[in-house]
Amino acid sequence: MTSGSPSLVVSRLAYAYPDGTQALYGVDLTIRRGERVALLGPNGAGKTTLVMHLNGILTAGHGTVEVGGLPVRADTLREIRRRVGLVFQDPDDQLFMPTVREDVAFGPANLGLRGAELDRRVRDALERVGMLDALDRPPHHLSFGQRRRVAVATVLAMEPEILVLDEPSSNLDPASRRELAEILRSLDVTVLMVTHDLPYALELCERSLVMSDGVIAADGPTHTLLADGRLLADHRLELPYGFAVPAHPG
Numbered sequence: 547m548t549s550g551s552p553s554l555v556v557s558r559l560a561y562a563y564p565d566g567t568q569a570l571y572g573v574d575l576t577i578r579r580g581e582r583v584a585l586l587g588p589n590g591a592g593k594t595t596l597v598m599h600l601n602g603i604l605t606a607g608h609g610t611v612e613v614g615g616l617p618v619r620a621d622t623l624r625e626i627r628r629r630v631g632l633v634f635q636d637p638d639d640q641l642f643m644p645t646v647r648e649d650v651a652f653g654p655a656n657l658g659l660r661g662a663e664l665d666r667r668v669r670d671a672l673e674r675v676g677m678l679d680a681l682d683r684p685p686h687h688l689s690f691g692q693r694r695r696v697a698v699a700t701v702l703a704m705e706p707e708i709l710v711l712d713e714p715s716s717n718l719d720p721a722s723r724r725e726l727a728e729i730l731r732s733l734d735v736t737v738l739m740v741t742h743d744l745p746y747a748l749e750l751c752e753r754s755l756v757m758s759d760g761v762i763a764a765d766g767p768t769h770t771l772l773a774d775g776r777l778l779a780d781h782r783l784e785l786p787y788g789f790a791v792p793a794h795p796g
């Protein structure tokens with residue numbers, strides 16, 4: 547991957563739902579290749595609405611979204627959905643085939659891959675999340691944490707430009723949470739991660755965005771933002787009880 551060039555460029559993106567609720571008021575955002583960025587913000591800030599624009603589930607009222615230089619438009623959606631790998635909060639929204647192998651093969655098979663190339667994609671993606679052993683198991687026999695890792699693999703198998711994760715640490719026990727962090731850190735892919743888990747953002751993402759009332763209210767090093775008590779209070783962000791942001795990053 548060419549680091550430094552933009553993976554994602556969002557310009558002046560505004561959106562109102564059909565009932566008139568204005569959810570985005572003009573979002574500008576550039577994420578460069580290889581960055582890991584956390585999208586923080588209270589309930590109702592517009593995070594999900596923004597994410598749904600990245601692969602064209604919602605289309606812009608105003609403004610533009612480009613992924614790897616390709617604009618999100620009706621005629622580019624197929625390629626955009628390959629480039630933007632969305633990992634839902636609930637893995638059961640993503641896994642629906644009888645075996646893990648078939649679930650991970652589903653996307654690349656849809657792109658036309660077959661035979662050894664398809665098999666390589668599936669194995670490679672499962673290996674990257676440490677789930678190769680589960681190849682022939684039914685997803686519903688796996689633990690929640692394992693299903694989340696397989697859900698990540700279904701997206702990695704598409705070789706996306708950017709991996710977008712919705713609450714990746716939710717419902718994970720501490721060991722699974724740490725293991726997923728290690729996996730995410732090991733991936734050579736651009737990551738945008740929506741999370742309420744501020745320590746997870748600090749651990750994984752050098753840069754964070756704070757969304758609030760449909761705009762990006764702050765954008766900077768995660769360490770700097772989380773050390774700013776005033777910023778956190780202004781946007782209903784709270785560190786866990788007893789958690790202290792280290793005096794110096796990393």
Ligand SMILES: Nc1ncnc2c1ncn2[C@@H]1O[C@H](COP(=O)(O)OP(=O)(O)OP(=O)(O)O)[C@@H](O)[C@H]1O
Binds near residue numbers: 563565567591592595
């Ligand atoms: N389908 C919808 N119709 C109308 N308004 C909606 C719809 N979905 C979301 N909204 C509104 O849009 C605004 C932004 O919501 P959004 O779900 O993007 O926030 P969020 O930051 O993802 O919140 P959370 O942290 O709770 O997931 C809120 O005011 C919400 O009530």
